[in-house]
Amino acid sequence: MKVARLGEFGLIEKFRKITPRGHGVSIGIGDDAACVEAISHSILLTSDLLIENVHFKLSWTSPFALGYKAVAVNLSDIAAMGGVPLYLVLALGLPPTFHVNEVHRMYRGMRSACAETGVSLVGGDTSSADRLTISICMVGHAPVQPVRRDGAAVGDDIFVTGTLGDSALALNLLQSRTPADSKSRSIGFLLRRHHQPTPRLAAGLSLARAGAATAMIDISDGLLQDLGHVCKASGIGAEIWQKHIPVSSAYRQHTGSSGMHYALGGGEDYELLFCAKPDRRAQITKLAKSSGVRMTRIGKCVSAKSGIIVLDESGSRVPVSVKGYDHFARRRISRSSK
Amino acid sequence: MKVARLGEFGLIEKFRKITPRGHGVSIGIGDDAACVEAISHSILLTSDLLIENVHFKLSWTSPFALGYKAVAVNLSDIAAMGGVPLYLVLALGLPPTFHVNEVHRMYRGMRSACAETGVSLVGGDTSSADRLTISICMVGHAPVQPVRRDGAAVGDDIFVTGTLGDSALALNLLQSRTPADSKSRSIGFLLRRHHQPTPRLAAGLSLARAGAATAMIDISDGLLQDLGHVCKASGIGAEIWQKHIPVSSAYRQHTGSSGMHYALGGGEDYELLFCAKPDRRAQITKLAKSSGVRMTRIGKCVSAKSGIIVLDESGSRVPVSVKGYDHFARRRISRSSK
Numbered sequence: 001m002k003v004a005r006l007g008e009f010g011l012i013e014k015f016r017k018i019t020p021r022g023h024g025v026s027i028g029i030g031d032d033a034a035c036v037e038a039i040s041h042s043i044l045l046t047s048d049l050l051i052e053n054v055h056f057k058l059s060w061t062s063p064f065a066l067g068y069k070a071v072a073v074n075l076s077d078i079a080a081m082g083g084v085p086l087y088l089v090l091a092l093g094l095p096p097t098f099h100v101n102e103v104h105r106m107y108r109g110m111r112s113a114c115a116e117t118g119v120s121l122v123g124g125d126t127s128s129a130d131r132l133t134i135s136i137c138m139v140g141h142a143p144v145q146p147v148r149r150d151g152a153a154v155g156d157d158i159f160v161t162g163t164l165g166d167s168a169l170a171l172n173l174l175q176s177r178t179p180a181d182s183k184s185r186s187i188g189f190l191l192r193r194h195h196q197p198t199p200r201l202a203a204g205l206s207l208a209r210a211g212a213a214t215a216m217i218d219i220s221d222g223l224l225q226d227l228g229h230v231c232k233a234s235g236i237g238a239e240i241w242q243k244h245i246p247v248s249s250a251y252r253q254h255t256g257s258s259g260m261h262y263a264l265g266g267g268e269d270y271e272l273l274f275c276a277k278p279d280r281r282a283q284i285t286k287l288a289k290s291s292g293v294r295m296t297r298i299g300k301c302v303s304a305k306s307g308i309i310v311l312d313e314s315g316s317r318v319p320v321s322v323k324g325y326d327h328f329a330r331r332r333i334s335r336s337s338k
Numbered sequence: 339m340k341v342a343r344l345g346e347f348g349l350i351e352k353f354r355k356i357t358p359r360g361h362g363v364s365i366g367i368g369d370d371a372a373c374v375e376a377i378s379h380s381i382l383l384t385s386d387l388l389i390e391n392v393h394f395k396l397s398w399t400s401p402f403a404l405g406y407k408a409v410a411v412n413l414s415d416i417a418a419m420g421g422v423p424l425y426l427v428l429a430l431g432l433p434p435t436f437h438v439n440e441v442h443r444m445y446r447g448m449r450s451a452c453a454e455t456g457v458s459l460v461g462g463d464t465s466s467a468d469r470l471t472i473s474i475c476m477v478g479h480a481p482v483q484p485v486r487r488d489g490a491a492v493g494d495d496i497f498v499t500g501t502l503g504d505s506a507l508a509l510n511l512l513q514s515r516t517p518a519d520s521k522s523r524s525i526g527f528l529l530r531r532h533h534q535p536t537p538r539l540a541a542g543l544s545l546a547r548a549g550a551a552t553a554m555i556d557i558s559d560g561l562l563q564d565l566g567h568v569c570k571a572s573g574i575g576a577e578i579w580q581k582h583i584p585v586s587s588a589y590r591q592h593t594g595s596s597g598m599h600y601a602l603g604g605g606e607d608y609e610l611l612f613c614a615k616p617d618r619r620a621q622i623t624k625l626a627k628s629s630g631v632r633m634t635r636i637g638k639c640v641s642a643k644s645g646i647i648v649l650d651e652s653g654s655r656v657p658v659s660v661k662g663y664d665h666f667a668r669r670r671i672s673r674s675s676k
Binding site: 030039041131138146 | 370373374375378385392428430463466476477478480484486554555571
């Protein structure tokens with residue numbers, strides 16, 4: 001059945017029936033606004049807008065993965081503050097010819113990401129649109145002081161969680177139209193990293209609780225671009241050791257001559273980048289172990305006048321032409337180390 | 339200058355610079371998530387998605403009015419719960435060819451609605467889109483028990499605030515292509531009612547504080563359709579006295595043979611509909627006076643099996659064919675009293 005046949009209110013009613021009333025939710029889907037219980041800590045608010053053919057192509061993703069990812073990218077923003085996600089408000093624009101079953105599958109993906117992280121979907125808005133449009137607002141709380149982008153200082157170490165570049169490499173495989181063997185284990189890994197990124201909530205929270213990170217950001221636009229945001233906000237520069245940038249074995253297997261291209265500049269990793277004083281190294285090793293997430297030291301904060309430089313094994317500057325996403329430019333931004 | 343030239347981060351930086359740091363906001367625009375202080379009351383969450391050519395046409399509205407209205411429709415949802423609005427998160431999809439000046443004017447409209455109601459814009463997301471897309475999530479708090487849709491009972495009075503139908507009549511004038519004389523005072527009034535609706539925050543809050551309303555909703559889809567939502571949620575029917583439905587003198591002047599058509603079925607009034615026990619009438623008269631908003635008794639709650647009926651002066655049923663908006667149907671819903 002197409003959504004036009006079920007209608008706006010039929011769809012809302014369907015959502016309402018299959019949405020569990022979450023903890024702390026006194027009024028859920030179906031009133032003018034949702035109502036949740038008071039939050040005794042500072043409140044975190046973030047939102048992300050995903051539009052068909054701008055942020056995703058329906059031919060490249062399953063509705064389930066799309067729903068999952070739409071939630072995950074917001075969870076990643078909460079993780080980057082060292083917060084705990086609580087509630088989700090969903091504004092959905094649907095083409096009238098869209099199938100109700102597809103909406104349902106997308107919704108199941110959202111619920112899956114919510115269930116894994118204890119988040120309740122509490123309400124939103126449903127409307128027609130020419131292109132599938134998903135706007136999610138996530139509400140979280142900060143049990144301890146949130147970690148901002150602007151607290152890094154010269155001399156701080158720079159760390160990243162997980163591995164970088166998998167998602168951008170997967171996107172490249174999807175775009176290349178050479179049929180990637182999705183049954184290959186390594187390709188499957190890369191595609192999962194692109195379609196269903198893991199928000200680093202435990203890592204972000206443990207770093208915030210320990211007071212270990214001086215600045216933190218999630219890597220959504222590419223390592224060097226997001227590092228650039230931290231540098232700009234903190235008034236510093238950065239030196240990155242290319243050899244230390246963590247990449248997966250699947251990445252190594254499929255990059256070929258592209259080398260570190262995707263790891264340095266590719267977007268949608270949804271890993272965390274954070275800075276910390278050098279005397280925190282032992283503590284960070286322990287936090288990585290306890291949160292089950294790899295944390296790799298990849299460089300250090302230097303004077304702002306150095307800008308961002310990438311060094312190879314011999315200590316020579318790598319002439320990087322790194323690309324991060326600027327939505328309006330509709331081109332990738334070049335950042336050269338000259 | 340077009341937004342493509344300024345770029346995503348240039349635009350965010352521009353927004354950041356001109357956005358005042360609101361009360362209670364510890365981290366505003368420019369980090370992964372915004373951070374606001376703890377809220378000691380229940381929290382209200384609502385969102386609305388506005389898409390070009392679905393919800394508005396740029397040729398019919400000014401960017402300022404569009405920004406104002408995008409905020410106002412969310413404020414109206416908070417008003418309908420009897421709440422107080424606090425924070426706004428904005429997800430904006432912009433065509434790259436859109437002019438920065440237009441974005442700025444739209445933003446000024448948003449700021450105007452925020453400033454009037456003490457709301458702080460704290461963050462969001464900016465992205466490219468084929469069509470201008472505005473998704474706002476509003477966070478409020480409920481100083482007293484929020485008023486739901488499902489508390490009305492047989493015998494309750496039915497009230498509405500303000501006047502109905504002005505907005506839908508204005509939309510009809512805009513659609514008719516017969517050049518409406520916008521210099522006419524009455525046309526100007528109707529167009530303002532359509533483009534810059536007044537959310538009934540003081541009225542909603544005073545009704546909630548007094549515990550006077552058993553159910554409340556904002557009229558966004560048309561009187562009879564929104565009344566239908568209250569009836570369905572509360573398990574009741576309703577009898578509406580057509581003669582009592584409040585309309586403006588401008589409405590009377592310009593409806594001609596359409597009579598009560600727009601007042602009964604037209605959308606986007608953003609007035610409040612609420613139910614109350616008959617022993618509250620004197621109190622409601624006082625609340626109307628103190629909040630400076632007209633509150634008119636237009637009918638009563640009856641048994642569910644009666645459905646929704648509209649009566650004329652002689653007590654005869656009016657054969658209404660009332661239209662409210664269903665986004666997917668892309669047609670107006672017929673509801674006949676038979």
